[in-house]
Amino acid sequence: MQKIKVAIIEDEKEIRESTQSLIRNSEGFECEHTFSSAEDAIKKLPELNINIVLTDIHLPGKTGIECISILKPLCKNTGFLVCTSFEDTDTVFKALKAGAIGYLVKTIQPSKLLDAITEAYNGGSPMSSHIARKVVMSFNETEKNVELQKLSNREKEILSHLSKGLRYKEIADLLFVSNETIRTHIRNIYDKLQVNSRTEALNKAYGK
Numbered sequence: 382m383q384k385i386k387v388a389i390i391e392d393e394k395e396i397r398e399s400t401q402s403l404i405r406n407s408e409g410f411e412c413e414h415t416f417s418s419a420e421d422a423i424k425k426l427p428e429l430n431i432n433i434v435l436t437d438i439h440l441p442g443k444t445g446i447e448c449i450s451i452l453k454p455l456c457k458n459t460g461f462l463v464c465t466s467f468e469d470t471d472t473v474f475k476a477l478k479a480g481a482i483g484y485l486v487k488t489i490q491p492s493k494l495l496d497a498i499t500e501a502y503n504g505g506s507p508m509s510s511h512i513a514r515k516v517v518m519s520f521n522e523t524e525k526n527v528e529l530q531k532l533s534n535r536e537k538e539i540l541s542h543l544s545k546g547l548r549y550k551e552i553a554d555l556l557f558v559s560n561e562t563i564r565t566h567i568r569n570i571y572d573k574l575q576v577n578s579r580t581e582a583l584n585k586a587y588g589k
Contacts, residue, residue, distance in 0.1 A: 419448035
């Protein structure tokens with residue numbers, strides 16, 4: 382089975398090494414590359430075939446958000462997961478707008494971190510639970526957003542579930558409908574918002 386190739390951008394040596402050790406000693410994962418700064422990662426990551434990058438926000442020099450915005454166009458097949466202690470809503474949205482596909486806090490349990498990496502690799506958008514709640518609260522605060530007014534109540538409900546990082550099947554089970562029904566609703570959401578992905582939809586609906 383192909384291993385998920387992970388890289389880490391983290392300036393704190395102890396956290397960087399313990400996270401690397403966790404990942405490389407877990408079945409199905411590979412973690413050979415770590416970086417202590419955004420600048421170092423920007424130089425080297427485009428030459429590597431990495432699936433998922435875990436990055437902190439607070440780094441010496443360029444921030445993790447700046448790092449993602451620079452690397453995203455250069456590493457089109459790489460997913461960027463933020464793993465940080467910064468939990469304010471503005472930082473979350475800035476990271477998502479820069480191209481992050483998920484947002485985790487450093488206190489996440491090791492097993493859940495591995496689950497989140499796998500979910501991101503499989504096309505999901507994992508978020509720590511209380512980060513997801515912040516996103517939902519922001520969703521409620523921006524209910525009058527003109528973009529949201531384009532959506533039906535059911536489509537808003539599904540978008541809310543997407544913001545929590547739920548998979549299509551999980552949403553279908555919650556709403557007692559088929560996967561295909563959810564896919565149809567999501568296609569309609571994308572069409573109405575004129576976007577092509579979950580992240581773009583969330584940015585357009587919740588962005589400030």
